[in-house]
Amino acid sequence: MKKYFIQKTPFAVPTEDGKVIEEHHGAAATQNTDISIAHMIAPPHWSEPFQTPEFDEYTYIIKGKKKFIIEDQTVILESGQSIHIEKNARVQYSNPFDEPCEYIAICLPAFDFNKVHREE
Template sequence: MARYRLVESPSVIPAPGGKLIEELMGRVNTGTEAFSLAHMVAPPGWREPAQRPTFGELTIMIRGTMRIEIGQGDAVETVDLRAGQAFWVEPDVRVRYENPFAEENEYYAVCLPAFAPDAARREPE
């Protein structure tokens, strides 16, 4: 097995709502299943369905702000994640990410184990 791996370019993963997803490490770009790392840019007004992923997710904000809704029903909490901050959500926790703000945001997401669409367990909108 090689002692290192150079990733020369990301794979762009299609996403609705104009969000850019560039996977550097993960199932799509490198076949890595232990974790994934993706660079993302979400335009103003972007929102994705709530999900209850089987993976944990670390979000690291580079620029702008993202709103994160955690939980459901009477137990919903909302966090506005700003540039320079990071946010971890445990597996099997209901979460929704959105950008209701006037400027796009940019962030990195690390998923453990690696992101897979079926593992996100997104709710219908």
């Protein structure tokens, strides 16, 4: 019995805002609710509404820049930098810049639309 799994076909999360989301491990891709690992590309001038997730999120920037508004602080990460945002923090993710932002997102426990609590 193998003690590993190589993900060759990540789950492509359908989006309507031009963002590319490929979940390699997580509830949608592998039915693992303990962790999700996704490769993402946020197009230029993309943003999401504020949210208050019930999970920790770690983000590692591969290329470009990404803006975070966490509670009342603004943070801009660049290529090679990473961040950990604790669960229950009010946060907004965006790419207000002219270049795409490519990054890896890891959520503990796994990302769950029912637990992200996006604002209208």
